[in-house]
Amino acid sequence: MDFKNIIYQKESGIARMIINRPEKRNALNRDARLEMINALEDTVADSSVRVLIISGAGGKSFIAGSDLTELSTFSPLEMEEFMATIAQQFYTRFEQLDKPVIAMIDGLCLGGGLELAMACDIRIASDSSRFGQPETFIGIIPGGGGTQRLPRLVGVGKAKELIFTGNMIDAGEALRIGLVNQVVPSDKLEEVVMSMANQMVDRSSLVIKWAKKAINVGQETSLSMGLSYEALAECLVMSSKDTREGMKAFFEKRKPQFKGE
Secondary structure, eight states, rough: OOOSSEEEETTTTTTEEOOOGGGGOOOOOHHHHHHHHHHHHHHHHOOOOOEEEEEEEEHHHHOOOBOOHHHHOOOOOHHHHHHHHHHHHHHHHTOOOOEEEEEEOOSEETTHHHHHHSSSSEEEEEOOOOOGGGGGTTTTOOOOTHHHHHHHHHHHHHHHHHHHOOOOHHHHHHHHSSSOSSEOOGGGGHHHHHHHHHHHHHHHHHHHHHHHHHHHHTSSSSSSHHHHHHHHHHHHHHHHHHHHHHHHHHTTTOOOOOOOO
């Protein structure tokens, strides 16, 4: 695939999607979003890919938000179309991917960049990273899922504080409030992310798929409904070859060889 705004790579079960607009602090324009969708479709279709890692090029910014040069020209109807295609639904595609998605955050993670990171399953940040939803500074709200995913991650009160003030927080505070999973030195970031991704590659892709579905469903329904879905997912997984292989390997005291079947 020939991309101009992103770099897309695949190796050893891991896909890498790197936003490559460092001169714009990796702000997402329409072309970048469309290229990311095309790469995501390849990730979905390629059964050899077990994990997706998203990062930003340049070492100074993960994603500094949406490209305001484009956003500022939208009419209300154009904004509605944007929300339904390459804004809210764009982020949701990553959230609903049947494979783990890790955000590798180094530098600025703002606006739409934070909204994309929150749609990922795991967020690992360098200690020099900074986070925020600064949309109120330009007279809009976080419309890519920020008003919904941020409260679910950090609580309603903290989410309102961050959104109403637009203030940025550092990586240490992001870790304290549960916005990120880990904070590591910049020179160790890739090593830590790749180590976690490789652990996931070694697990059953089928099991991870249904565990992710169960977790996501549980975030949107009652406990009893979530438990019912979990039980059905467990029964489905129990019929797989991976379950039989995992159990057999346990009793034979060896490493299981999962095939996602």
